[in-house]
Amino acid sequence: MAVAQRKTDIGPPDFKQFLHPLIKKNYGTWKYHEILEPGVMVHVAESGDRIYTVRAGTPRLLSIESIRTFAGLADTYTGGYLRWTSRHNVEFLLDDPAKIGPLKKELHELGYPVGGTGNGISSIVHTQGWVHCHSSASDASGVVKAVMDELYGHFTHMDLPAKLRVAYACCLNMCGAVHCSDIAILGVHTKAPTINHGDLPKMCEVPTLVASCPTGAIRPASVDGKQSVEVEEEQCMFCGNCYTVCPAMQINNAETDGISIWVGGKVSNARTEPKFSKLAIPFLPNNPPRWPEVVEAVVNIVNVYAKHARKHERMGEWIERIGWPRFFELTGIPFTKYHIDDFKHAGETFKRSTHLKHTR
Amino acid sequence: MEKKELKTPLLDELEKGPWPSFVREIKKSAEKNPMARDTLGQLERSYEDRISHWKHGGLVGVMGYGGGVIGRYSDLPEEFPEVAAFHTYRVNQPSGWFYTSEALRTICDIWEKHGSGLTNMHGSTGDIILLGSKTEALEPCFADLTEAGWDLGGSGSDVRTPSCCVGPARCEWACYDTLEACYDITQSYQDELHRPMFPYKYKFKFAGCPNDCVAAIARSDMSIIGTWKDAIQIDQEKVREYASDGVDIEAEVVDLCPTGCIAWDGQKITIDNSECVKCMHCINVMPKALAPGKERGATILIGAKAPIVGGALLSSVFVPFIEMKPPFEEIKELAEAIWDVWGEYGKNRERVGEFIQRVGLGNFLEEIGLEPVPEMIAHPRTNPYIFFDEELEEDEDEE
Numbered sequence: 139m140a141v142a143q144r145k146t147d148i149g150p151p152d153f154k155q156f157l158h159p160l161i162k163k164n165y166g167t168w169k170y171h172e173i174l175e176p177g178v179m180v181h182v183a184e185s186g187d188r189i190y191t192v193r194a195g196t197p198r199l200l201s202i203e204s205i206r207t208f209a210g211l212a213d214t215y216t217g218g219y220l221r222w223t224s225r226h227n228v229e230f231l232l233d234d235p236a237k238i239g240p241l242k243k244e245l246h247e248l249g250y251p252v253g254g255t256g257n258g259i260s261s262i263v264h265t266q267g268w269v270h271c272h273s274s275a276s277d278a279s280g281v282v283k284a285v286m287d288e289l290y291g292h293f294t295h296m297d298l299p300a301k302l303r304v305a306y307a308c309c310l311n312m313c314g315a316v317h318c319s320d321i322a323i324l325g326v327h328t329k330a331p332t333i334n335h336g337d338l339p340k341m342c343e344v345p346t347l348v349a350s351c352p353t354g355a356i357r358p359a360s361v362d363g364k365q366s367v368e369v370e371e372e373q374c375m376f377c378g379n380c381y382t383v384c385p386a387m388q389i390n391n392a393e394t395d396g397i398s399i400w401v402g403g404k405v406s407n408a409r410t411e412p413k414f415s416k417l418a419i420p421f422l423p424n425n426p427p428r429w430p431e432v433v434e435a436v437v438n439i440v441n442v443y444a445k446h447a448r449k450h451e452r453m454g455e456w457i458e459r460i461g462w463p464r465f466f467e468l469t470g471i472p473f474t475k476y477h478i479d480d481f482k483h484a485g486e487t488f489k490r491s492t493h494l495k496h497t498r
Numbered sequence: 499m500e501k502k503e504l505k506t507p508l509l510d511e512l513e514k515g516p517w518p519s520f521v522r523e524i525k526k527s528a529e530k531n532p533m534a535r536d537t538l539g540q541l542e543r544s545y546e547d548r549i550s551h552w553k554h555g556g557l558v559g560v561m562g563y564g565g566g567v568i569g570r571y572s573d574l575p576e577e578f579p580e581v582a583a584f585h586t587y588r589v590n591q592p593s594g595w596f597y598t599s600e601a602l603r604t605i606c607d608i609w610e611k612h613g614s615g616l617t618n619m620h621g622s623t624g625d626i627i628l629l630g631s632k633t634e635a636l637e638p639c640f641a642d643l644t645e646a647g648w649d650l651g652g653s654g655s656d657v658r659t660p661s662c663c664v665g666p667a668r669c670e671w672a673c674y675d676t677l678e679a680c681y682d683i684t685q686s687y688q689d690e691l692h693r694p695m696f697p698y699k700y701k702f703k704f705a706g707c708p709n710d711c712v713a714a715i716a717r718s719d720m721s722i723i724g725t726w727k728d729a730i731q732i733d734q735e736k737v738r739e740y741a742s743d744g745v746d747i748e749a750e751v752v753d754l755c756p757t758g759c760i761a762w763d764g765q766k767i768t769i770d771n772s773e774c775v776k777c778m779h780c781i782n783v784m785p786k787a788l789a790p791g792k793e794r795g796a797t798i799l800i801g802a803k804a805p806i807v808g809g810a811l812l813s814s815v816f817v818p819f820i821e822m823k824p825p826f827e828e829i830k831e832l833a834e835a836i837w838d839v840w841g842e843y844g845k846n847r848e849r850v851g852e853f854i855q856r857v858g859l860g861n862f863l864e865e866i867g868l869e870p871v872p873e874m875i876a877h878p879r880t881n882p883y884i885f886f887d888e889e890l891e892e893d894e895d896e897e
């Protein structure tokens with residue numbers, strides 16, 4: 139197709155043209171902020187200027203119709219200025235506090251909840267799932283929706299000991315980089331790929347396929363006289379890379395794919411250092427459309443945490459204080475052999491002292 | 499084409515409940531857009547079958563770029579012909595995800611013309627994700643985007659779209675201009691961003707302070723996190739105000755300081771700043787009373803990644819403190835030095851964090867030309883398998 143005047147490498151537009159005039163004026167000279175109510179903040183500049191923010195949750199997957207609706211709200215209430223947060227919330231930037239109420243009302247009527255600030259739950263960072271990815275062990279948007287329906291009150295109320303960050307990824311490629319979240323929900327494949335030996339020679343190049351496996355689990359093999367491959371099952375970590383390069387290596391399996399839950403990670407440096415999330419529940423069934431087992435498990439962990447953690451204590455800090463045996467005791471989650479690490483340097487995760495509470 | 503009624507009983511369950519529903523979003527677009535309609539239909543099928551119906555694509559993209567478009571095909575093309583090809587664009591977001599209504603409408607109009615009308619605001623790396631267009635629409639859509647001032651982000655083994663926190667635009671804690679740094683670095687490395695030539699992906703994330711609202715330390719190969727060197731700024735009057743408003747300064751601030759460097763006598767707090775590790779906790783609790791110091795810059799950490807392939811890594815300290823002033827020359831020099839070494843010796847699909855684990859941080863520092871300092875480690879090695887340099891062995895022989 140002939141395209142006139144092809145431009146490339148222009149990069150993103152300069153953000154400065156999108157800044158609210160009050161933000162431009164007070165850029166870099168903000169003095170302090172206050173959370174006025176869940177989802178509403180004021181930032182006060184040294185000049186005395188005040189900019190108000192109204193934050194609303196979105197499903198991340200947005201129709202252009204909704205984006206246009208947000209644009210319309212911005213025109214009415216903010217002079218056209220808005221932004222998104224790193225956790226998929228939309229934020230409206232206002233200079234007139236009288237407009238906060240009417241904007242909140244409209245957002246509420248449209249079904250986008252105002253909240254996500256302070257010691258509560260913000261939106262769930264998540265991935266593509268069945269909406270767009272080929273290697274997803276489960277859907278993403280659906281699990282997130284089902285879980286957030288139950289955690290909704292912690293989004294609209296700041297009623298937890300500290301911030302609680304939930305993330306979801308539909309396979310261990312972890313496009314949402316969920317590995318440092320207070321609660322991480324992670325889709326898992328549990329079986330090595332099923333090889334379609336009939337299609338494989340037609341669809342895939344064996345050397346490319348063999349090279350695609352990060353653990354070297356795939357070997358060339360001759361099956362019924364035809365060039366194909368075999369998978370050393372013990373070596374497979376279900377990453378789906380082979381399926382990415384070769385559709386005849388089906389990694390998805392309706393019966394054996396499921397969801398795992400991880401807890402206690404954080405990225406902020408506040409008080410304690412950033413930490414990885416650790417395994418809480420190795421496998422829950424993949425049960426659309428509302429994943430009741432997953433929802434129940436997450437809600438249970440949140441409730442136990444809310445009840446027992448001290449003020450300002452993140453999930454991981456709380457668990458470190460009480461110890462993992464008590465975490466499993468309080469949550470009632472069964473401890474299994476899968477909880478014990480067996481990858482590189484696993485020994486560092488073993489208990490190497492007699493510091494035990496003996497309460498179980 | 500005849501429009502038969504589309505039934506989605508399973509997805510309809512996800513229109514219930516208080517949280518905003520992605521199903522309603524797809525339906526909003528599906529009313530006008532056949533691609534969105536087939537997306538809905540195929541997704542319902544996935545819900546029935548509990549399995550994805552997408553296939554990884556062959557090479558698709560726009561002329562001259564090696565990334566920015568992710569190819570995707572349906573494995574049910576007869577049933578859902580409108581999404582037989584369903585490629586996705588990563589459109590490089592503006593720093594801090596700031597927009598005007600006009601800018602958003604422009605993107606919506608382009609996407610209405612060329613694609614499904616479905617988006618992600620935003621992808622987890624930060625791009626505006628335009629979900630699903632046909633192969634023949636790729637070039638015209640790209641032309642319209644660039645004409646309107648938008649360009650594609652990264653994908654594959656290249657610089658991925660950098661992202662940053664809201665920073666000085668609306669946060670009093672920003673220790674450097676995250677938005678400008680992100681914009682400048684993105685513009686400086688357009689070639690590296692659009693044409694994959696590294697062993698694997700390379701992500702930059704810019705956080706203005708150790709709260710790290712963009713998860714730089716967990717999600718970027720080069721994590722640039724704002725910090726300060728001098729004393730925390732204190733307004734004692736405001737501290738007393740927090741105390742009388744019910745903040746238990748002893749329990750909530752003093753006792754939770756990780757280095758125990760704060761004292762409170764009921765009238766004023768004192769901080770032993772030489773012991774402070776700039777964790778932000780006290781400042782987070784009393785934003786009106788405390789603020790980061792005035793000698794500001796950033797800590798550069800490197801090597802974070804998600805698990806695939808060799809296990810997840812957090813970034814670790816590379817340069818303890820660096821000034822962050824445009825044009826950010828030190829950052830660029832460092833990044834380029836890293837790309838040189840990793841580009842030459844890194845294996846295919848080896849992230850820089852994994853590369854450093856393989857060759858050793860000590861050796862890597864030598865290649866880059868940085869001095870080892872104790873700020874880089876949690877503790878010195880515990881194993882005695884030290885590989886001494888050649889010269890050292892020779893020196894010892896001579897004695």
Ligand code: HEM
Pocket residue numbers: 266270271272273311312313314315382554568588620621622623624625626627651659701717804806
């Ligand atoms: C081929 C199927 C895949 C699809 C459809 C996909 C899709 C995506 C999308 C849309 C994003 C957000 C991008 C952005 O905002 O620019 C993303 C980010 C990410 N992807 Fe993937 N991805 C795929 C495969 C993988 C694989 C194989 C890996 C691991 C090697 C991976 C690791 C990641 C990570 C860690 C992030 C998040 C990065 C961050 O936090 O900044 N993805 N992916």
Ligand code: HEM
Pocket residue numbers: 346349350351379380382383554555556557558567568569570652653654655
């Ligand atoms: C060996 C392991 C491989 C992994 C882990 C892998 C992973 C990925 C990921 C993460 C994406 C999504 C986009 C992104 O985040 O950049 C992607 C896209 C892509 N991959 Fe791979 N890939 C692998 C091998 C291959 C091979 C061997 C080929 C070619 C024969 C290939 C062709 C592509 C192409 C063309 C794209 C871009 C657009 C598309 O999806 O069609 N990949 N791959």
Ligand code: SF4
Pocket residue numbers: 265266267271272273274275307308309310311312313314
């Ligand atoms: S986490 Fe896995 S399944 Fe989900 S979008 Fe990323 S690569 Fe695909």
Ligand code: SF4
Pocket residue numbers: 330331350351352353354355356369373374375376377378379380381389
């Ligand atoms: S799923 Fe991953 S580990 Fe398993 S065979 Fe395929 S590429 Fe190898």
Ligand code: SF4
Pocket residue numbers: 663664665669670671672673705706707708709710711712
């Ligand atoms: S990382 Fe720090 S400077 Fe940036 S938005 Fe968060 S708190 Fe503010």
Ligand code: SF4
Pocket residue numbers: 409754755756757758759760769773774775776777778779780781
């Ligand atoms: S920033 Fe952290 S380490 Fe420094 S004084 Fe405050 S609480 Fe203590």
